[in-house]
Amino acid sequence: MIDALPAQGVPAQQVLAELAAMREADLPTHGGRLFAYVYDPAVSGLDDLANSAYALSAHVNGLDPTAFPSLLMTENALVGAAARVLGAGPGTTAPDVVGSVTSGGTESLILAVKAARDARPEVEKPRLVAPVTAHAAFAKAAHYLGVHLDLVPVNATTFQADPVAMAAAITPDTVLVACSAPSYAHGVVDPVTEIAAAAAAVGVRCHVDACFGGWALPFLRRLGAENGEALPDFDFGVPGVTSISVDLHKYAYCPKGVSVLLHRDALLRRPQYFAFAEWPGYTMINPVISSTRSGGPIAAAFATLRHIGDEGYLRLAAQTRDAVRGLAQAVSEVDGLRLLAPAHTTVVCFTSDDPALDPFVLADELAARGWHTQPQLPFAGMPASIHLTVTASVAPQIAAFAPALADAAAAARTLGPTLLPPELLDMAASLTPDQLTPEFVAGLAETFGLAGDDARPGARMAVVNTVLSAAPPRLRERLLIEFVSLLQHPTFA
């Protein structure tokens, strides 16, 4: 076991070598073969620039914007850039836009829900309306903030939010209506114009979650406009949109820890702040959840945006679009595979119509060939699928991906689908969350080779995914809590 607190300090070079050795077990963050978690533009020199900028400001504290004016300036510049990308700022229909830099999409969404809740203190039991395809972070926000989440079914073929059903779900207690541009799971842009109009008609705020694709969609729209292929309106140009979130650590290709939450005006933002003067220390005034905040991610984001520039992002979006088309083409060339939703943004999501070709087995076969995809469990009538988050770095990999996919599909067919003993499936379907003791889950993890020293990412996951698929969502949640809790334990040297 590696000791984080040795009796005598270890020389710097050795510590770095140890970290590098541990990093070797990780999935590859660069190279365009990991289709989730990471966003790689493959711009040479960008990592060095971001790392240097990060180091310059790592010890700057965002607690007090007057103490570190560099942080205030860079944050305001990031908010201004995000506003301009998202159809707001001088000369637009949203000239009074304001915003905050947060640590990530989840924090942006929690704050959007908090601002909406606290703007309506008279509502005793506040509610949030969102499509079932909305990011899980809305559920987390609702849970943390004591807001009831009303999830609305989506169109069964397009997976777009249904604006009529969304409108019908709004009650007098609804403080916020949310939609996605685009959704994470399928890369689908919701009908923002209709949803925002329905919310505005009854005086309710409307948040557009552009965390995922908010830095790609505007550039894809510009490219599409050149070719006469329109992507739908989703930004502050749409009347009734009151707030938008966009993660800079996704398609702005910044190091992790930066997202922007924009509000159409300062009045809408005010209830987002928390201030407290009733203690003997400094008066606390926080726009975001954290109080002490590192300037590192913000400086790195500023450097990244400034170095890539508007034209650079347009070029990266074109590369991403070409990669998406190449991947979609590769999928369509394999018998039995089918795109679950049209690949109009930065996601390629596909499923199998052939019972002999199990998507989870296919994902394992792809991983064995060095292509790391994200399996998605069946949910609400949607079949099991494979999700690919596509970034600019994927473009040069397409020629290698197509034959790898064909080969992996052939191998998956030979292996056949994962067939579990009926008793195990029955058990997965009928267990109650309370029956999942830590010991029970530890036994399961052992059985599947997911625990212990030889457990590695990239173990064959099809069996696990099949068991999870058989379990209702509540049970999936509890299983994974117990499993992750098993992994997260202190080590003692």
Ligand SMILES: *Cc1c(COP(=O)(O)O)cnc(C)c1O
């Ligand atoms: C990633 C994502 C989020 C959450 O963002 P984190 O940065 O992971 O906290 C929210 N919404 C969408 C659509 C996302 O893709």
